[in-house]
Amino acid sequence: MGSFRPHGRARVACALDAGRTLQLTSGRSGIALALRHLGIARGDEVLVPAYHCTSMIEPVVWSGGAPVFYRIRRDTAVDLDDVQQRITPRTRALLVVHYFGFPQNLVALRAFCDHHRLALIEDCAHALFGEYADRPLGSYGDYAITSSMKFFPIYDGGHLVSAYRDIQRIDLESGSLAFEAKAAINAIEYALEYDRLGALKYMLASVLWVKNKIWDRLKANDPEKGHRAHGPSAADGDYAFDPGWLMKRMSVWSRLLMATVARSRITAKRRDHYMALLDALSALPGCEPLFPELPRGVVPYVFPLLVDEPERVFPVLKRQGVPILRFGEYLWEGVDELVCPVTADLSRRLFQFPCHQELRREELAWMIDRVKGALAPGEEQSSLSRRRSAAR
């Protein structure tokens, strides 16, 4: 921190420098290990955000803890008034997410947790890089977790980080040879596919693939059927937590890759791409960026855009091959408007567009064009009527 690259961009901090780290196969293993290290037992309560993905909640339930959902505010900040009301004598921990790479107010959260004797867990799945009040994200929590796959082109990977607790004594096991081979082969495939398809098409393929996996799982209705022996479910793109992978160390390949890839390129490119999307889309009618500014020290995971007519716009973009996802599209049972009205709104209206470091200029321009087209009122009708008259 404080040192600058030649072209004037600030160097950005990384959660992996925030404390002691354990190299795991996924972020959800990190959450599970943190809760176990904390000694969570049946009947203990863990405060988790209503705005979540289910892979954050499964490890809580696995640990024996009861998830208690709290509200977030419009800007995704933790609603501490709501959290306060949900604290009971059984509450042990508060899990907070730096959504899309934008930090929570960690100074206030640390003070709140100290006051109420709660463990603070920072979910840095979207925020591997970044800082708050001149300290790296991940350095404020009793524990922090990362999901390395979201930033690096690797098959498996996540971390448990702690600036405060002695997690180094947790003994990890190496994965099987089959797992190591799969991780290496997948990494090579990633690289080749990026090269061949470009990042955008590659992401579309994987986005659709995630959907298929979820669909399969819903249909199968049997968690054992979807069990894959050679890789953690996070790596295979679904939201389940498989305790068999809890103690497994990140693959050799992923560790090597994370050590050699230039972090400064990732952070600079993601910020550039975010700014390009912001410049192009922020003044458009029918939408509004969730974060209209990109403060120093923030490294975005995606570009989150609030869309006025999501039911109309989503299928248009999907059909054209724009790789979009909605965070919190699937929520834990019972989490609805009454629990958190903001979550209900965001899970419907918030689209996340990639700002990945591997996006090419022309891909970014193409995506911006598609978004502009889809948002323009009447676009769908006019293309429909064009098609109709062509058919006549």
Ligand SMILES: *Cc1c(COP(=O)(O)O)cnc(C)c1O
């Ligand atoms: C992806 C994600 C996780 C889980 O990370 P995995 O590496 O997929 O296990 C946890 N929290 C958030 C906010 C995420 O987006």
